[in-house]
Amino acid sequence: MTVRARQHHPATRQAGLSLVELLVALAIGVLISLGIVNLFLQSRVSAQQDEETARLQENGRWALRYLSRELAMAGFYGNNIDGSAIATSLTFTSDCGTDWAMDSGVNLEHLDNASDAAATATFDCMVTGEIVPGTDVLAFRRVKDSPAMLDGTAIVPVENNKVYLRLQSLGGSGQLLKGGDLSLADKAAGSGVDTWEYLPKLVFVRSYSQSPGDGISSLCVKRLSTDSSTVSVESTECLVEGVENLQVEFGLDEDIPPDYAADYYTATPTAAQLESAISARIYILSRSVNEVQGYLNDKSYQLGQTSVAANNDGYYRRILHSTVMLRNSSLYEF
Helix, strand or coil: CCCCCCCCCCCCCCCCCCHHHHHHHHHHHHHHHHHHHHHHHHHHHHHHHHHHHHHHHHHHHHHHHHHHHHHHHCCCECCECCHHHEEECCCECCCCCCCCCCCCCCCEEEEEEECHHHHHHHCCCCCCCCECCCEEEEEECCECCCCCEECCEECCCCCCCCEEEEEECCCCCEEEEEHHHCCCCCCCCCCCEEEEEECCEEEEEECCCCCCCCCCCEEEEECEECCCCCEEECCCEEEEECEEEEEEEEEECCCCCCCCCCCEEECCCCHHHHHHCCEEEEEEEEECCCCCCCCCECCCEEECCEEECCCCECCCEEEEEEEEECCCCCCCCC
16 A cells, blocks of 8 residues: 655745835825815815805895894884974983984984094993994984884883883874883773884994904994883994994985985985985995905905905905985975
8 A cells, every 4th residue: 555645835925015015005095195184174164165155144134134124214203203293201311422312303313434532422322442443323213113002002011111102192292201101091992092112223333242352343233221210321232243344325315396316325414414315325344254264355345435445364255235215204295
C-alpha cells in the first residue's frame, strides 16, 4: 500500500496599503470633507440671507401699513367731524409738550428731518438720544376705530382709567373724560351717549430697540398711560425693528376752487398747509436686523426729497413707500 506524503502549502499573505495609497486616500477624504463643509457654509449663508430679507420686508411692510392707517385716520372723532369742538376738563400731569394730547383741534403734527434737540424741545416727553437724527416725527390725534359704547349700551367694557370721547346725540360737540367719570345716566340704554376711546400717538424712529447702544433702529410710539387715575404719557414702546429712516411728504391742493388733487408735495408744510393737506407720501428705509456675512452695502438711497448716504456695512436695506388720503374737514364739506 502506497502512502502519499501530505503537501504543506505556505499561508497566503495579505498585503497592506502602501504609504502612497494611504496618502492618496487621506487626500481624497480631506477634499470630500472640505466640499461638505463648504456646502454647509454656503447653505447657512443662503439661509441667513433669505431669513434677513424676509424679515426686512415683513417689518417694513408692517410699519408702512401702520403709518398709512394712522395718517388716514388722523382727525377721526367718531360721529364728531370737527375736533376743535371737543372740550375737556382733564388735567394731564405730562402732556409731552404744549397740548399734545388735549389739542384735538390739530389732527396731525410733523417734524421734518428732526434733530434730537428739535424733537425734545417740541415734545418734552421725548428722551434725549432716542430719535434717529434726520428722521421725521409724527403726532396723531384720533379716537379708536370702533366705539366702546353706543347709545348708552357698552360694546366693549369701559375702563375707569382710560380717556374717552363722550358724544351726545350723534356728536356735534364732545368732551374728553375718564371712563370712571361717565355717569350712570350716560351708561343707561337709550341715553343717546356714545363713547370712543381717545388715542393720541407720537410716532418716531428710535436709535435702539431694547436698550441704548444695541444698534437696532426701530419704529416706536408714545401713547397715553392708563396705569393710574392721572393722565400722562407712557414710556416708549417699540413696534417693529429695523426701520432705519422715515420721511413723509404732504400733498397740497392750491387750486381755487379745490379740485381735490395734489398740485405738489412738500416735506416742510406750514401748520396751515398741513391742516389742509389732502394726501401724504410715506417713505420707509427698512434694514435687516443682523449683518449678512460677506455682504457689503455701499448703496445710497433716495426717500422722496431726502437723500440717505451709503453706510458701507453688511446690512440689507429696502425702500418702501405708499400714498394715502388724509381726513380733512377743512377741505371736505359733509
